[in-house]
Amino acid sequence: MRLRRGGGRTAYPRPMTSGEPDTDVLRLGAGARAWRAGTVVVLTLLFCAGSLVGNDHWWPFSPWRMFATSQAATGSVWSTGIEVRTADHVDTWVPAPLTPENVGLNRAEVEGRIPQIQADPSRLGTLATSHARLRPGAPAWVGLRVVRHKIVVVDREPTGEVETDVLAEWSSP
Amino acid sequence: MSRLRDWLFAPVPLARVAVLRALVFAFVIVDVLLLHTSGWYHGEADPVWYEPLVMGQVLHLPPASVLLVEVLKWGCVVAAALAISGRAPRLLGWVVAVCWIWYQYVAFSYGKVDHDRADFVVALALLPTVGIAHLSDRRLSEAAGFALRAIQLAAVATYFLSAWAKLRFGGLEWVNSATMVRAVVRRGTPWAQWLLEIPWTLHWFQWVLMAAEITAPVIFLLSERWRRRAVAAWFAFHAMTYAAITIAFWPHLVMMLAFLPLEEYADRLRAWWARTRAGRWVGERRLSSGAAPPAASTPASRPGAGVG
Structure with missing residues (x-):
């Protein structure tokens, strides 16, 4: 992670009191953002695939089927x-x-x-x-x-x- | 695209991740010791009942044994207890993740998968990526924002995709079926039995649940105030479910905390504690023994804090 200043007021994180937000923002570099975004895409695909065509054996990517079956009214x-x-x-x-x-x-x-x-x-x-x-x-x-x-x-x-x-x-x- | 990127990496205070991590690791300890113990008992089950999941086939995981379940259980407890301190967040966090996921695998590879525990895997896997985060560190961090956003997405996906599963497995007629009657008949508490005598209540509940689950992603469009109300409504729903059929999606409830300004709640709790007689006594003892008061702990005093 790279440290970039969002506020530009101080070059070093200053002591602060509880409850006072600091304007410094710890930003991520391009590589750190890329692998994180890629992780979200992969997880989304796996969870969606599990829900679309998967079964319980796919856990943790199995369909979220708590109480999903239909019980006949009679x-x-x-x-x-x-x-x-x-x-x-x-x-x-x-x-x-x-x-x-x-x-x-x-x-x-x-x-x-x-x-x-x-x-x-x-x-x-x-x-x-x-x-x-x-x-x-x-x-x-x-x-x-x-x-x-x-x-x-x-x-x-x-x-x-x-x-x-x-x-x-x-x-x- | 840039708006989506800004949304995914919207910075949040590191203290929020620190609080959530402490809650997640505390929950892991309670979970393996008290809430979800079927994995431990599988150590005593005959291997003939073992039915490997895809994860077990790929990783060649063996059937449960008494030794294996003890190692996983106490591995979770020790690593989570150490991780609550905030030290070595990546190493300890991922040790907890591996032990907890494997322990769940042991629980689920004997013929019954609990469908509420998958999103917690995302929390355990991604919270360590934030690195060092202290309870008093109010600096905003994109890594912290990403971890919380991913946890929020997984928590909301649980609702939305469970609505999808109802349509996939139960069909459109699910909303008019007797699924909730079945749940109450099989495991209803004494104070839920009246629901069976007034069948429209459970029938109506199914429509409300389906609508709430399908529209769950709307939470991302709400204002901060309404987002908190939506989270409160979901907690109320889960409390009602627990009262009626003693089922609670515990790990998922912890995930939902990712929507809340936890560091503000922690501040209020600290302020309340400082006002109590016991809190004042502890504070005076610390001052008289020469220890620095908690407010003196700042990011500048910890080189590298929050940098991952």
Whole structure:
């Protein structure tokens, strides 16, 4: 960066009191301006390309698609969760938090892999392993299943009706 | 063209960048320790769930391990804590940038990308380019102006391009869909449930949100006073969103501060602190111990200050 004077009053930055603006302006040379302008152009192109044709895998240039999908005004809202059987109660399925603190992954990360889980339900066993490492004091999981709750919505209003499907199930060998 | 150039490099006080940098680095510490910890937990997830993003394929980044996430997490914390001091702004700033971006990559390469964190990458990458900037340095700097302008552009792009994403993925019917109902059903707070009983509220909100996001770039045409009001309106919107569905775009909120005269707020805060009993006590202690008062710190006392 080159130092050029904007005010021309003093040849050296003078002491100033707080709140008093100085007329000196620290200007950039042509090269410093050029690479900065080039950076803005490149970033603009990458962000726009990501939004136009990219997907999540382009992060940080992926499309900004928070809440971007359309949910039909009448239909069902899906919510995925897990249920487990513990070593203490091997015959009872109970809901368990599908959170990073509990299994190392969050709900959306499991929701996005339902086809892979259904093709190979043994993947669910890795969640039980992670749970044992993250919660060493909790009873071990001997069974785990992924359930999908369908909350029925009519004309943007939940009716209170909930359907539950079991999508995949794993039991410890 | 020259007007565009003048706009892109409009000089701002170095103190503004100094305040924003301190806030950005303080936020990084809070973020990795408290707000966004899923990357750390991926150290405990089985590598079978790892799904490399393009960045990971290009750079050959490995799946998360406990060692990797600990190094990235504490690398962020230590580098950001040192960077808040203002020393070695380029080295420490870019170390923070690399650690934070990699830590986010670890969080996002297991099947879920959070879409609110991309603009912060711009802030972390470009703030170090300003070089030394002191909290009391009121000299105007084009490098500082450029960094802030780039951050403002990225923050506003977040709104505008998220409206575009709604049209791309949700179609024109997005505004009449039940997307917000879905959000409240899935993760609504107890005090947001009434919105489900009056469905037009969320329907109407979608129209307002789409209009606000599409017109977000207008903020660059507003007067200073209205620009601050627009930023306040966006903060109000994000506060409402957090109250309803506990989602806050934290890094983006820090980016929006780039629109504000932060050095003036810092001055007011300092003046208020000096008036308080505790502030007077600290000031007297510093004087009696022979330390120079803060106002004596000037650019002239620091050779090379602000020159990058």
